Every structure is written in structure tokens, then in C-alpha cells.
Amino acid sequence: MTAIGDSTVHDPDALRADMVRALRDQDAITSEPVAAAFAKVPRHRFAPDAPLELAYDLHRTVPVKKDELGLDISVMSAAHLQGVMLEQADIEPGMKVLEIGSGGYNAALIQELVGSDGAVTTVDIDRDIVDRARLCLDDAGYGQVKTVVADGEAGVPDGAPYDRIIVTAAAWDIPPSWISELAAKGRLVVPLTVRGTTRSIAFDRDGEGLVSDSYRLARFVPMQGEGAAKERKALLRDGVAVQTEDVRVPLNTEALNRALDTPRLEFWSGAAYDLPDELELYLTLHLSRPARLHASRDIVENGLVEASALLGVPALVSEDSIAYRTRRENEDTDGFESGVVAHGPQAEALADQYLNLLRHWAQDHRRRGAATIRYLPGTAPSPLPQNTVLKRHGIVTVTWH
Ligand SMILES: C[S@@+](CC[C@H](N)C(=O)[O-])C[C@H]1O[C@@H](n2cnc3c(N)ncnc32)[C@H](O)[C@@H]1O
Structure with a gap:
């Protein structure tokens, strides 16, 4: 639970005042009208079955159904x-x-x-x-x-x-x-x-x-x-899954699973790793066959897959190989350096493409809010322009400046 001050947990008004202060401190609230609304609406009355500490926690949701x-x-x-x-x-x-x-x-x-x-x-x-x-x-x-x-x-x-x-x-x-x-x-x-x-x-x-x-x-x-979302998912083995929304990405479950048993190759970019959400947006829009690799804690702890996959990590997949991002501490790159782990017969080629993107992002786009996102409804142009994602009713295009 996020600490929101010293108020007694039995006093919803005090908990609410603490919540507003903490939301301001964390820049979730930046304007007076939004602060006033949060201060006024009795949040616990919309979660009557939840403990007060949960109702007024900053980061936790309250289950409803x-x-x-x-x-x-x-x-x-x-x-x-x-x-x-x-x-x-x-x-x-x-x-x-x-x-x-x-x-x-x-x-x-x-x-x-x-x-x-x-x-x-x-x-x-x-x-x-x-x-x-x-x-x-x-x-x-x-x-x-x-x-x-x-x-x-x-x-x-x-x-x-x-x-x-x-x-x-x-x-x-x-x-x-x-x-x-x-x-x-x-x-x-x-x-x-x-x-x-x-x-x-x-x-x-x-x-x-x-x-x-x-x-x-x-x-x-x-x-x-x-x-509702229509994504393809492949469970490679217990605790390892690959998911993609891109129809051009091959999801060959058996071959990708076999790839995980081939030697793990590790490559380092020499480029800084930070701002993970910004980097991830760039990677997923530029990888030629983008997917997402997910691994369970057990799988990560036994060393098969890197911790970067615990919450899902952008991956580049071919018919029989997979490459994904990792990181290591490196003072020469402002704290962390990005790298790539790859498996399978095409591991080196996939890692090469991935490393180029990591370097390019670090050199040209490494800052918060560097992207502009557009949605254009209607029929998608063919071929699909770079940095573009096909949706059902239109396309999403992302540009970096
Ligand atoms: C995170 S909850 C909403 C939280 C709420 N706005 C609040 O005050 O905290 C998401 C809700 O979206 C609803 N939902 C899911 N798909 C929907 C759809 N197609 N149309 C309308 N509501 C939908 C779910 O039933 C669920 O109650």
C-alpha cells in the first residue's frame, strides 16, 4: 500500500486530504479545479465494501466485479x-x-x-x-x-x-x-x-x-x-508467452519454444537505457516484426528469460528466432546500458536490427514526450507507412521530433 500520511485510518476526511496532498506531490494533480474535486467527492462512498485504506490508496484499484x-x-x-x-x-x-x-x-x-x-x-x-x-x-x-x-x-x-x-x-x-x-x-x-x-x-x-x-x-x-481486443497469443511453455497484434508477425509456437533451448546470445548497445516507456513506444513502432514476450517470475528466476519480460518486453520474432531487450549497469552510459538477448538460428540478425534501434533512440529521441501520436480513421493506405499500426477502424501513426 502507498503511504499517504499519518491520518488515522478511521477518518475518511483526513485520509482524503492526505490523498490529495500525495497526488499533488506526485504530479498526478497539477491544477486547482482537479484538486478541489478530489477533495470534495467522498471516494469511500463509491467503495462501500472496501477498507478505507484501500479506498484511499493512491495506486491500488478497488475490485468491483x-x-x-x-x-x-x-x-x-x-x-x-x-x-x-x-x-x-x-x-x-x-x-x-x-x-x-x-x-x-x-x-x-x-x-x-x-x-x-x-x-x-x-x-x-x-x-x-x-x-x-x-x-x-x-x-x-x-x-x-x-x-x-x-x-x-x-x-x-x-x-x-x-x-x-x-x-x-x-x-x-x-x-x-x-x-x-x-x-x-x-x-x-x-x-x-x-x-x-x-x-x-x-x-x-x-x-x-x-x-x-x-x-x-x-x-x-x-x-x-x-x-474487444483481438490479439494473437502463443504459449511457448509454462510461464513463457508471446503476443502480437500485427498480422505480419509469424507465431510459430514450436519453433520459438525450440529457440529458447538454443544458446542464449547477449549483445550490448553501448547506449544509455532509461525512460522505459518512451523507449518501448519507439521500439514497438520500429521493429519490423514486433511482438511482446512475457515470462513468469519462476522462469526469470531459473535464468531462462531476463527480468525485462516480467511485465512484457518488446520482442522481434522470425519463424524460428527471437530477440528482446535487456539492460545492465554501466556508469559510462548514465547508469544503465541497453542490450539484446537473442535465441535461435537467426539470433544474430535479429539482435543486429534491435541494437540499431536501441542506439538510434538513445542518440536522437531520448527524452520524455518526444512522440506525437495520430489516429486517422478510414481505410489504411497500402503499403502501410513506417511507424504505423493498423487498427480495425483506422491507423495509429507515431512520429518523433
Ligand atoms: C475501470 S472500470 C471503470 C472505472 C470507473 N470509471 C471509476 O469511476 O472508477 C471499467 C469499466 O468499463 C466497462 N466496460 C468494458 N467494456 C465496455 C464497453 N464496451 N462499453 C462500456 N463499458 C465497458 C466495464 O464493465 C467496467 O465497469
Whole structure:
């Protein structure tokens, strides 16, 4: 649990004041209106069954509903992430806001931000979640928030256009409704999954499409319904999996598993390793056949796969070989140096391509916020331009400056 001060755990008001202070200290809250909203809305009233310390923890979610495998399908999002996203959204009094993915608490924060002249609609695909959100909202004095049961893939046409659309489940794509229901000067804040990693991205309109310079790593429960992610996954062996959304990437389970038993080759780039989220965005957009390698703690502890794969690491795969990023301490490269581990008959060729990207990023793009992310709806150009990811309803393009 994140420590949020010395307040007695029985006093929700003191815990809330501590939470706001800590969110400011950690730069999740950077504006007065967002701080005031967090200070006012009684967060624990939206998590009535959770211990107060959990309800007011900065980084932990509060479970609301699980699927038959015990995986979360609805949670009250972590306060830190909610702060970051509300700052990205830049909500003003009087605005009309649509939240996709309900729970009640975030909608109440938004209601505070838009004030009595604004309007908030929150939609969830799950009736249980909407019923629960409705009860909590009414109980906490936010009866004016409108709740809707529907698949958010279609937005909520009744009420459009919205000045802000805030999505609170991990979206694999941006359906046409989210763009058409956005006001001319509107902003869409969406945790968009691109090549296996989800980032909260604040998009503004840009001609027919959307553009963003604001992106932050984010973890969310997955979007259900029409827009659910369609990724391919291959379990190579217990505790090792490869996943990709790129149709051009071969996922030959047997050959990749055999590759892991071939000698492990290690190569060092001589380049600095830091800002992992920035580097990862660059890598996944530039690797010619990008995938993500995941390994369990057991597998890492017995030395088969590097610790970089514990949370998933960008990997370059061919029919029978795999290469992925690692790091080591090196004072000559500002603390850490990036490197590549590769297995299989084409290990050296894959490692070579990977090392070039590590060096290029460190030399030209190693800073926070170096990328601009664009979403262009419609038919994808053929061939697909470099730095571009094909989605169902359009393409994501990332450029570095
Ligand atoms: C992280 S929870 C929302 C948290 C909430 N905004 C809060 O105040 O903390 C994500 C929600 O998205 C919902 N969801 C998933 N897919 C959806 C879809 N296609 N349309 C609408 N809601 C969806 C889930 O049912 C879940 O309740």
C-alpha cells in the first residue's frame, strides 16, 4: 500500500486530504479545479465494501466485479491514474462530458469539474455496474449524473456532441462514434493499446483524425463488447508467452519454444537505457516484426528469460528466432546500458536490427514526450507507412521530433 500520511485510518476526511496532498506531490494533480474535486467527492462512498485504506490508496484499484476466471472486469480505478487522466482532459465548467466505463466516482469528479451548468453521462456495458454506480451516485449527492447501460463502442448518441469523452477501459481501437460524437473543439482521453502497451492518450481533433502530444502509461481492465481486443497469443511453455497484434508477425509456437533451448546470445548497445516507456513506444513502432514476450517470475528466476519480460518486453520474432531487450549497469552510459538477448538460428540478425534501434533512440529521441501520436480513421493506405499500426477502424501513426 502507498503511504499517504499519518491520518488515522478511521477518518475518511483526513485520509482524503492526505490523498490529495500525495497526488499533488506526485504530479498526478497539477491544477486547482482537479484538486478541489478530489477533495470534495467522498471516494469511500463509491467503495462501500472496501477498507478505507484501500479506498484511499493512491495506486491500488478497488475490485468491483470479476469474470469466471477470477480476473477483474470492473474496478474503481486508482486515484493516481484518475488524477492524471482528468488533468489530461482539461475539463471546464459548463462542459458536456461522456465517460465510457462506469463506477460512479470518476463521474462524480467530472460533475464537480463541469459544475451545475455542465452535464455528465456515464455508460457501461454491464447492468450490474450501472445499477451499483447509480446507487453510489445518488447516495453521495450526484443524482444529476446520467447513467446508461450500453456498449460504449457506439458512444451515447443521445447527448452528443460532447466537449470531452473519457474512456476508462483499455481500448484496442477508436470506433467512429467517439470521433463523430466529439464537439469541434472536443478532446478524447482514451487508454489506447498499441502493440500490447496501453497509454492514456489525450487526443484533439486534427482534420478528419486526431492528434496528441500527451501520453502516459496506464493499466486498465479490457474493453468488452464489439471493440474487444483481438490479439494473437502463443504459449511457448509454462510461464513463457508471446503476443502480437500485427498480422505480419509469424507465431510459430514450436519453433520459438525450440529457440529458447538454443544458446542464449547477449549483445550490448553501448547506449544509455532509461525512460522505459518512451523507449518501448519507439521500439514497438520500429521493429519490423514486433511482438511482446512475457515470462513468469519462476522462469526469470531459473535464468531462462531476463527480468525485462516480467511485465512484457518488446520482442522481434522470425519463424524460428527471437530477440528482446535487456539492460545492465554501466556508469559510462548514465547508469544503465541497453542490450539484446537473442535465441535461435537467426539470433544474430535479429539482435543486429534491435541494437540499431536501441542506439538510434538513445542518440536522437531520448527524452520524455518526444512522440506525437495520430489516429486517422478510414481505410489504411497500402503499403502501410513506417511507424504505423493498423487498427480495425483506422491507423495509429507515431512520429518523433
Ligand atoms: C475501470 S472500470 C471503470 C472505472 C470507473 N470509471 C471509476 O469511476 O472508477 C471499467 C469499466 O468499463 C466497462 N466496460 C468494458 N467494456 C465496455 C464497453 N464496451 N462499453 C462500456 N463499458 C465497458 C466495464 O464493465 C467496467 O465497469
